[in-house]
Structures are given as C-alpha cells and as structure tokens.
Amino acid sequence: MGARYLLTTETARRLYEEAARDLPLVDYHNHLSVADLSSDRSFEDLAELWLLSDPYKHRAMRICGVDETLITGQASHYEKFKAWCEVYPQLMGSPLYDWSRMEMEEVFGITLPLCGTNAERIWQEANEKLRQPEFSAQGIFRHFKVEYAAPCATITEELKPFACLESLAPSLRGDDLLKPDKALLDTLGSLTGLAIRDQESLTQALRRRLDALHAANCRFSDHALDEGFRYVPEDGKSDRRIRALAAGETLSPEDRGALCSAMLRLLGAEYARRGWTMQLHIGAQRFTSSRLRTLAGAAGGFAGIGGGVDVRSLAALLDDLEQGPAGLPKTILYTLNPADNAVMAVLCGSFIGVTQGPAWWWCDHLQGMREMLEVFSSFSVLSTFVGMTTDSRSLLSLLRHDYFRRALCGWIGEKAARGELPDDFSALSGLVRAVCYENAKKRITI
Numbered sequence: 001m002g003a004r005y006l007l008t009t010e011t012a013r014r015l016y017e018e019a020a021r022d023l024p025l026v027d028y029h030n031h032l033s034v035a036d037l038s039s040d041r042s043f044e045d046l047a048e049l050w051l052l053s054d055p056y057k058h059r060a061m062r063i064c065g066v067d068e069t070l071i072t073g074q075a076s077h078y079e080k081f082k083a084w085c086e087v088y089p090q091l092m093g094s095p096l097y098d099w100s101r102m103e104m105e106e107v108f109g110i111t112l113p114l115c116g117t118n119a120e121r122i123w124q125e126a127n128e129k130l131r132q133p134e135f136s137a138q139g140i141f142r143h144f145k146v147e148y149a150a151p152c153a154t155i156t157e158e159l160k161p162f163a164c165l166e167s168l169a170p171s172l173r174g175d176d177l178l179k180p181d182k183a184l185l186d187t188l189g190s191l192t193g194l195a196i197r198d199q200e201s202l203t204q205a206l207r208r209r210l211d212a213l214h215a216a217n218c219r220f221s222d223h224a225l226d227e228g229f230r231y232v233p234e235d236g237k238s239d240r241r242i243r244a245l246a247a248g249e250t251l252s253p254e255d256r257g258a259l260c261s262a263m264l265r266l267l268g269a270e271y272a273r274r275g276w277t278m279q280l281h282i283g284a285q286r287f288t289s290s291r292l293r294t295l296a297g298a299a300g301g302f303a304g305i306g307g308g309v310d311v312r313s314l315a316a317l318l319d320d321l322e323q324g325p326a327g328l329p330k331t332i333l334y335t336l337n338p339a340d341n342a343v344m345a346v347l348c349g350s351f352i353g354v355t356q357g358p359a360w361w362w363c364d365h366l367q368g369m370r371e372m373l374e375v376f377s378s379f380s381v382l383s384t385f386v387g388m389t390t391d392s393r394s395l396l397s398l399l400r401h402d403y404f405r406r407a408l409c410g411w412i413g414e415k416a417a418r419g420e421l422p423d424d425f426s427a428l429s430g431l432v433r434a435v436c437y438e439n440a441k442k443r444i445t446i
Helices: 010-020 034-038 046-050 055-063 077-091 095-108 119-130 137-143 160-164 182-192 199-215 238-246 253-274 290-296 311-323 338-348 366-379 395-417 425-443
Strands: 025-030 146-153 171-173 220-225 277-282 330-335 354-356
Touching: 010 395, 010 425, 025 171, 025 220, 025 395, 025 425, 034 137, 034 160, 046 077, 046 119, 046 395, 055 077, 055 095, 077 095, 077 119, 095 119, 095 395, 137 146, 137 395, 182 199, 182 238, 199 238, 199 253, 220 253, 238 253, 253 277, 253 311, 311 338, 330 338, 338 354, 338 366, 366 395, 395 425
Parallel strands: 025 146, 146 171, 171 220, 220 277, 277 330, 330 354
Antiparallel strands: none
C-alpha cells in the first residue's frame, strides 16, 4: 500500500506516524467470534479466516456475477478463494480493494497482487503462515494491540468465554429484548431463578443479567432501530402486554410496537444506572431479497439503506429517558443513511452525553468517513468524536482502525494546509489522539 497511503501532506504523515499509528485499539462494537477466541482457533486455510463469513466480499462477488456455488455453496475452500481473487482486480474504487490489500500486506506480509493467476501462490503462502502459533485467533487479536474489544452478546448468553482474554468484554446486543416472546422470558427466568409473569418480575430478571454483564466488564449495549421504527410514549399497558406474552399469547402489531418502546425506556434507565453507553443503530432496511435471506441468512450482506430517520421518534425517546428517574444514559447514535448525518449531529447537541457514532456499515469507507468528519466538525465538536469501531465479524477487520487513522490524519493534514485548521502540530496531535483512542477509552472507564 505504501507508507504514505491516504497521507497526502507532510503534516498528515507526521500526525499518523507520531500520534495515531501506535495507539492501542478500543473496538467498542463488533461481532467477533468469542468461540474462536476462547478456543484460540487455528484456521485451516485462508478462506476459513478471510472469506467464508465475510458478507462484504460475498456481496461484491454477486455484483460481479459469480455463481452462488462459489460464494456460499458447495465449492471447495480453494475454489471460493480463487473465485474471489479473480473478481478482486475488478474492485478498484471499492473499499474492499484497499482493505484486502492492507490485510494481506500488513498481517501476512504478502505483497503479491491479488488475481486469479496468483491465487495458488498466495493460498499456499498464507496457509503456511496460518500454521504458525502467532496466526491463531488470539495471536491475530494480539497483533492489533487491542486494549478493549466488545463482541456482541445476547442477554442470555454464556459469559465465561469472554474471560479468555483480559482485553475482551461483552457488549449487550439487545434486539431480542425489544421483541420479547415467551421463549425469551422462559430462558431469562431459568437463568435468574425468577418466574417471569409480569413487568416487575421481568425487570428484576433483567437487572440480574445486566449485573452479570457488568461484572464481565460490559460497558456498552446496542439496539437496532430499523427502517419503520416509531416511538410510542408510555401508555400504562406494558404490564398487561408482558403478562400476555408470559401466557403464550400473540401480541398485535400495535402492542408489539408499544412494548418495544417500553423496553427501550426500561433498559435505557438500567444502562444509565450502571454508567453504560447505549448504542442505537438506525435506519437499516433489512428485508430486501427473500431469496438471499433464505440462502445466506439474516446477516448475509444484502440489507439496504432505509429512508430518513424519524427524528421526532428519536427525540421523544431520548427526551423521555432524560426525564426518567435514572436520567439519559451515555448514548451513541449511528445513521445508516448518510443524508441524516447533519440531522443526527445537530440532535446530539440537544442532550447531554449523546454523540454521533462513526460512519457505519455501508458508509465505513474513505468517502463515508470524510463526509462524516466534515459534517460532525461543522455541526458538533470534532474533539469529542468517539472514533472508529469495526462492527465486523472478521478478526482481520481490526485493521480498519489503521484505515480510519490514515483517513483522519489525511483529512486533518489537508485542512491544515488550507488554513482551515491551525498549523500547530501539538494541538493537532492532541486532537488525533482524542479521536483515535482517548474518547473511546473514557467510555469504558467507570
């Protein structure tokens, strides 16, 4: 890639090399496999580590016309890898083009161009390295100097595997809690020794599990508010709805929507009491192709960007939490629709402790990051930006922190050259450290 990749000015290069490059990683939201890390998995081959579970690559291969047999079908690992290598040269301009080169060069030391002709040689060289101890799951994890990483965990998940690494902690993924059913209530009851029959017993069970998560160093939660989310204020009927669920009844769509909002209020108050940061990922259109959903599963890489955020609903939720007895928890708001960046950045200024998160999902590339930085610096306060998190299932995606740091330093360096930021290395390096590490670090220090 070259040492000056994305670093277009001397100031950018110096900021990256002296302030950003060697900072530890705080990756506060990801989907890394805790099973792989706790077992210190040794990967059989490069496809197993790099390709089979990567929906970004799968999507690009589909766009380029690759048969599904070579993506998620019955083809061998090498056949799938070779198909990816044959597609790769077509991806110039895609973030996958740069990410893939960075991962091969920075992690494996392989600089051979990715293409069908080189597939077998790259396959053999990478697989030889994967047999070495430093390329086990924990070895790769340590390679990135991770200080704190928070893979998602459900409220009922076994937490002991997170103890395999001191820098690993769960982050509560609470989507099932916003759509509770009898099975979830029964499992929660079994784990906590409580018979969940009403709102009070559910609250007590949740508190016990949240306490267990907190003891495992959990400091973040995450909820997806997808396209179509509408906030429903308190109507006094939540207890009735939970009693109905506990009895095995099916709620109407209206009752399900109201209960979702009630659960957000209940959980938000509990997060505030514990000093956690609540993350709200807003605006995904998760139902697109029924064929691909059946074929590849819900996380198969085919979801889309939804319409604009319902800012009235979001503001009402934050306002109700702020007025509650526990107050508003620290909150990070993510929008999948880049048209909502300004809306989100301005709304955050209406509430203490609420900030906008980094460019997310389809937007976590150079263009999306630069747009995000421009908007956030104009409508919020850049020095408070919480920096990068991968939101990824791949260990190699931890390298995207380096991608973000290069993008940030390049952007700052260009602004300094134009006189839009002070040409003061001490001030700029402090800004870089805050955005790349210190602001996220504060979120885990309670």
